Amino acid sequence: MGTSARAGTAPHRLTASSPEAQSALWKGAGATSGSDLAVSGTSVERGTPGGTHAAEQSQPTGFATLTDKPLPRARTYTLFHMKTLAPADHDAVRRIVAELKDRPGPLLEVLHAIQAELGFVPEGAVAPVAEGLNLSRAEVHGVVTFYHHFRHERPGTHTVSVCQAEACQSMGAEALTAHAKRTLGIDFHQTTSNGRFTLEPIYCLGNCACSPAVMIDGKLHGRVTPERFDALIAQGSTKS
Amino acid sequence: MTTTLYVPKDASALSLGADEVAHAIAAEAKRRGLPVNLVRTGSRGAFWLEPLVEVEVAGAARLAYGPVTAAEVPGLFAAGLLHGGAHPRALGPTDEIPWFKGQQRLTFARVGIVDPVSVADYVRHGGYQGLTRALTMEPAAIVQAVTASGLRGRGGAAFPTGIKWKTVLDQAMTQKYVTCNADEGDSGTFADRMLMEGDPLTLIEGMTIAGIAVGATQGYIYLRAEYPHAHRALNTAIAAAYQARYLGGDVAGSGKRFDLEVRLGAGAYICGEETSMLESLEGKRGEVRVRPPLPAIKGLFGRPTIVNNVITFASVPWILAHGAEAYANYGMGKSRGTLPIQLAGNIRRGGLVERAFGLTLRELLYDYGGGSASGRPIRTIQVGGPLGAYIPPAHFDTAVDYEALAGVGALLGHGGIVVFDDTVDMARMARYAMEFCAIESCGKCTPCRIGSTRGVEVIDRILAGEDGERNVRLLEELCETMVQGSLCGLGGMAPFPVQSALKHFREDFRASGS
Numbered sequence: 001m002g003t004s005a006r007a008g009t010a011p012h013r014l015t016a017s018s019p020e021a022q023s024a025l026w027k028g029a030g031a032t033s034g035s036d037l038a039v040s041g042t043s044v045e046r047g048t049p050g051g052t053h054a055a056e057q058s059q060p061t062g063f064a065t066l067t068d069k070p071l072p073r074a075r076t077y078t079l080f081h082m083k084t085l086a087p088a089d090h091d092a093v094r095r096i097v098a099e100l101k102d103r104p105g106p107l108l109e110v111l112h113a114i115q116a117e118l119g120f121v122p123e124g125a126v127a128p129v130a131e132g133l134n135l136s137r138a139e140v141h142g143v144v145t146f147y148h149h150f151r152h153e154r155p156g157t158h159t160v161s162v163c164q165a166e167a168c169q170s171m172g173a174e175a176l177t178a179h180a181k182r183t184l185g186i187d188f189h190q191t192t193s194n195g196r197f198t199l200e201p202i203y204c205l206g207n208c209a210c211s212p213a214v215m216i217d218g219k220l221h222g223r224v225t226p227e228r229f230d231a232l233i234a235q236g237s238t239k240s
Numbered sequence: 241m242t243t244t245l246y247v248p249k250d251a252s253a254l255s256l257g258a259d260e261v262a263h264a265i266a267a268e269a270k271r272r273g274l275p276v277n278l279v280r281t282g283s284r285g286a287f288w289l290e291p292l293v294e295v296e297v298a299g300a301a302r303l304a305y306g307p308v309t310a311a312e313v314p315g316l317f318a319a320g321l322l323h324g325g326a327h328p329r330a331l332g333p334t335d336e337i338p339w340f341k342g343q344q345r346l347t348f349a350r351v352g353i354v355d356p357v358s359v360a361d362y363v364r365h366g367g368y369q370g371l372t373r374a375l376t377m378e379p380a381a382i383v384q385a386v387t388a389s390g391l392r393g394r395g396g397a398a399f400p401t402g403i404k405w406k407t408v409l410d411q412a413m414t415q416k417y418v419t420c421n422a423d424e425g426d427s428g429t430f431a432d433r434m435l436m437e438g439d440p441l442t443l444i445e446g447m448t449i450a451g452i453a454v455g456a457t458q459g460y461i462y463l464r465a466e467y468p469h470a471h472r473a474l475n476t477a478i479a480a481a482y483q484a485r486y487l488g489g490d491v492a493g494s495g496k497r498f499d500l501e502v503r504l505g506a507g508a509y510i511c512g513e514e515t516s517m518l519e520s521l522e523g524k525r526g527e528v529r530v531r532p533p534l535p536a537i538k539g540l541f542g543r544p545t546i547v548n549n550v551i552t553f554a555s556v557p558w559i560l561a562h563g564a565e566a567y568a569n570y571g572m573g574k575s576r577g578t579l580p581i582q583l584a585g586n587i588r589r590g591g592l593v594e595r596a597f598g599l600t601l602r603e604l605l606y607d608y609g610g611g612s613a614s615g616r617p618i619r620t621i622q623v624g625g626p627l628g629a630y631i632p633p634a635h636f637d638t639a640v641d642y643e644a645l646a647g648v649g650a651l652l653g654h655g656g657i658v659v660f661d662d663t664v665d666m667a668r669m670a671r672y673a674m675e676f677c678a679i680e681s682c683g684k685c686t687p688c689r690i691g692s693t694r695g696v697e698v699i700d701r702i703l704a705g706e707d708g709e710r711n712v713r714l715l716e717e718l719c720e721t722m723v724q725g726s727l728c729g730l731g732g733m734a735p736f737p738v739q740s741a742l743k744h745f746r747e748d749f750r751a752s753g754s
Contacts, residue, residue, distance in 0.1 A: 104541065107523030112465075112504055139524075146525040146682075149465045149507030165427030166622055167658045169672070170585035171613065203509060203676070204425055205466055206433040207252050208658065209287035209583060209590030218468045222255035222287075 097132030282438015285592030370557030390576025395549030426625025428656030446553030624653025688731025705751030
């Protein structure tokens, strides 16, 4: 997502455009980066990991295809995880893996460390992590995508999480969420076009006697009214 | 003379400006040239009074002021804050505030009072007496004391703790583990967080006792990633405990080893389920395991493992220090001891109330809670987190007791109570229960993975006015299937809020606008 959405980074200001317009923009951006991924992914023949054959075919798969036609000699797979990392990030991932690999059950620790350092867990980190921990790439990918906490895209400068759970609902979290989306002009899991704010849902911050709760960059805020939300965002708009 | 002031560092207090108040106090004291010793504590748990500032006046109990804003600090100093001067925010001695006075704080005795990361302060307030006693006992006697206390798992399942420990003790394996489930994901609960931030050494002591009791040398605290403040507090407290030799190769000079570390979860509600938590601790997807084997026999890395909630472990030091009988003297029926109850949501005086089992929901909601925050009538409460039933006012005289709540089709869970006023739409809450289950399902079993998604769709059809009665019946059947057929409590209990909403608030399940 991030790259295309942020390509035209403007001087920071909150977008005033409607959520619909933003959403359309967003979908456009998403489609672009999606195809980026498909292009940069490497297709390899089964059984030759690391190979770099070009995609042989792009026919649809599925039961109909499999039963109606003879199976191709070797099915092709697109391995997104072959996407490479910037050299500095690659070094960071390798260093983290080397530091933590001998701890019992290290994968979550490693992913947390990567996210702490890079801000997210890039797809390109999957292969070196798998190699370093002697796991399959599927296992690592499975874990990265299982947990809501791990991001797959670079977040904005500030991450704003609005609690969606029952206690906050009882104190108006739904209205606050709508206000947050309107103010920032984005939906959940999106980043403002100026790259400053990423909006996330969160399910309980343990601040249930002071609902509704919002967390911004790890700082907790309680009894957040729409006015208070705007004030907090205004702070984030000027501070990096 | 230096005056000691206490300002909480608890995440909830911070969310209401406690840091700003602390900074203002330090600045104002400096400006006036007054020597103050500012101690950052956990929260006393009265969040309706936070930020709560306490001052220790020589020879007297602590005096409370709250809720204080940073802007009020100069005025407080002008009114003689350091001598307990009169001020509209003055509340008198903290322990005399009626909200605190009737509480029976055993597990939370030190929370909000001590410096959370000081071993010396902890010991000064009765800490490590339980461990000291335990180190003079045979392992089986420690386990027997926990059994005799009647302590049941405070995470929600209410399984007798001593029986679980005995199973682990009886295993012949050399490597065993003690794991703490600190994945407090239930909405309306914050007792684990408060304890980990306000008195983490109690949890550390409880886990150490467990390790000594069953012969485990390694402990893990599985903490949710949403709790960064607790993470810092735990790590600091663990380092302090190592420094003071209460952790490591020679626990309190006994020659016994116990090591402890914190592992972070990653935003998966299902990891509050014990087998899923163990998978996650092993660095895997948090998918539930089929039981048997029980974790007590084959748990973390296939070894015998104790899995208990934060409050369960934190209750153990008191039991060892004061005796099993003293603990069992609190409570009613098969629910022995005290429970930290959390009043949350739309409540005027929200916070943590620790009382012996047996008081009624009504006492909690009105005597402690003071009714709803909005001033409107309370229509329902959800007890026990997102998988707990919605309880109508007709059942508010039910006692806080595992069996009594089960008797009205509800559950106590982790002791969180979320209050809703009469503006709540119960069909929407039912829909949310299914939606939450769909988001958080680990995907291993079909009733939970598919059932929750279908549940959302059926409720949407009911609200759209499509064949209402038939779809309500379908929803009831779907709930039954999920309850009977799911592998763990997520899919097996997510229907509870839906079923209770259907039972008590059926009038809400009709097409919107009709």
